[in-house]
Amino acid sequence: MKNAETGATVEMELENENTVDEVIESAATFWNKDMGAYVLRKGKKVLRGGSNLGESGIRADDVLELIPDPEGGSL
Amino acid sequence: MGEPLRAGAVDQDVLDRSRRIGWLDLDAVSRARVLMVGAGAIGNEVAKDLVLSGFKRITIVDMDHVVGSNLSRCLFFSNQDVKEKAKKAEVVAKGLRNLADDLEIVAITSRIEDLPDSIFSEHDIVLGCLDNVAARIHVGSHAYPAGRVLIDGAMDGFVGKVMVARPPDGACLQCGMNRTHSKIASLRFSCTGKDMVFHEPRVPAEITTTSVVAAVMVREALKVVSGKHENLLSNCFYYDGLRNVSEEMEVPRDPSCVVHTRPP
Numbered sequence: 001m002k003n004a005e006t007g008a009t010v011e012m013e014l015e016n017e018n019t020v021d022e023v024i025e026s027a028a029t030f031w032n033k034d035m036g037a038y039v040l041r042k043g044k045k046v047l048r049g050g051s052n053l054g055e056s057g058i059r060a061d062d063v064l065e066l067i068p069d070p071e072g073g074s075l
Numbered sequence: 076m077g078e079p080l081r082a083g084a085v086d087q088d089v090l091d092r093s094r095r096i097g098w099l100d101l102d103a104v105s106r107a108r109v110l111m112v113g114a115g116a117i118g119n120e121v122a123k124d125l126v127l128s129g130f131k132r133i134t135i136v137d138m139d140h141v142v143g144s145n146l147s148r149c150l151f152f153s154n155q156d157v158k159e160k161a162k163k164a165e166v167v168a169k170g171l172r173n174l175a176d177d178l179e180i181v182a183i184t185s186r187i188e189d190l191p192d193s194i195f196s197e198h199d200i201v202l203g204c205l206d207n208v209a210a211r212i213h214v215g216s217h218a219y220p221a222g223r224v225l226i227d228g229a230m231d232g233f234v235g236k237v238m239v240a241r242p243p244d245g246a247c248l249q250c251g252m253n254r255t256h257s258k259i260a261s262l263r264f265s266c267t268g269k270d271m272v273f274h275e276p277r278v279p280a281e282i283t284t285t286s287v288v289a290a291v292m293v294r295e296a297l298k299v300v301s302g303k304h305e306n307l308l309s310n311c312f313y314y315d316g317l318r319n320v321s322e323e324m325e326v327p328r329d330p331s332c333v334v335h336t337r338p339p
Contacts, residue, residue: 004315020253021253021254021255024253024254024255025254025255028255035258035259035262036255036259037208037252037253037255037256037259039251039253040253041324044322044323044324044325045324045325045327046251046311046324046325046326046327048250048253048327048329049252049253049254050329050331067313069229069236069251069256070229070230070231070234070235070236070278071206071207071208071229071231071259071278072206072229072230072231072278072279072280
């Protein structure tokens with residue numbers, strides 16, 4: 001797993017049944033991320049929150065990246 | 076016979092340089108009815124780019140008034156507007172009228188959620204210039220069933236994102252959301268359903284990222300209106316100004332997303 005904001009990486013032990021939502025929350029907690037929206041991507045593709053890793057085609061040794069999903073624009 | 080040719084006439088035509096871009100359909104651009112939701116930082120830049128690009132029919136929706144911290148990113152706002160607590164939508168509308176004469180600008184001071192749903196189908200394209208997930212969900216879940224392309228911009232510091240949601244086949248905004256978005260959206264509401272006061276995060280923002288995001292949004296709007304669909308973003312532009320990275324990402328359509336089954 002790669003932290004897009006810092007470049008830091010961490011190895012995660014995951015099962016096919018783990019959901020993308022669970023992976024995002026685990027990684028965000030591990031890196032003490034501020035409350036906010038994040039997405040997980042593999043290459044150019046953003047992974048769907050409710051899907052599990054098996055459905056998303058994630059395999060061992062794949063590199064996933066946690067990126068912030070910006071919210072601002074008006075204030 | 077038409078008008079006689081005059082020397083130097085091309086330099087009197089405001090859009091002469093745009094007309095030299097072959098694929099730009101400036102007639103379609105001038106006829107297109109644009110709904111711009113949000114008249115803050117991104118909204119100021121988007122509005123300016125829209126009018127300078129030849130868009131003439133623009134509805135601006137924003138509930139807020141101008142405050143001092145807006146002035147570092149908002150071209151049309153002034154200290155006088157801060158003193159008068161001027162409405163953002165009205166100030167932007169006034170600023171646009173100074174840029175061009177023949178505009179049809181409508182300024183509406185309201186939450187988008189409080190306007191009739193028909194406002195989406197009454198426009199040809201929607202530009203989301205918002206600052207929170209809850210309003211994005213509302214706009215996204217109404218523009219898509221109405222069959223309108225939504226171009227949504229967002230930023231956080233030097234990171235920016237533009238997403239293009241193209242009905243009936245493309246992913247919508249909600250397809251790209253997950254549980255972290257739901258948490259933020261739910262924090263904005265109390266158990267009575269009213270807006271909470273204490274969760275209004277002040278997102279880091281500065282003008283250079285705002286400008287990039289707004290420029291990409293209006294460029295995509297020009298492509299949509301000119302029928303240049305094959306060159307549209309498919310479907311997310313991600314920009315990190317600190318690392319000098321910009322790239323296109325794919326947000327796949329969620330087959331279980333409720334927005335896609337919602338009637339217009």
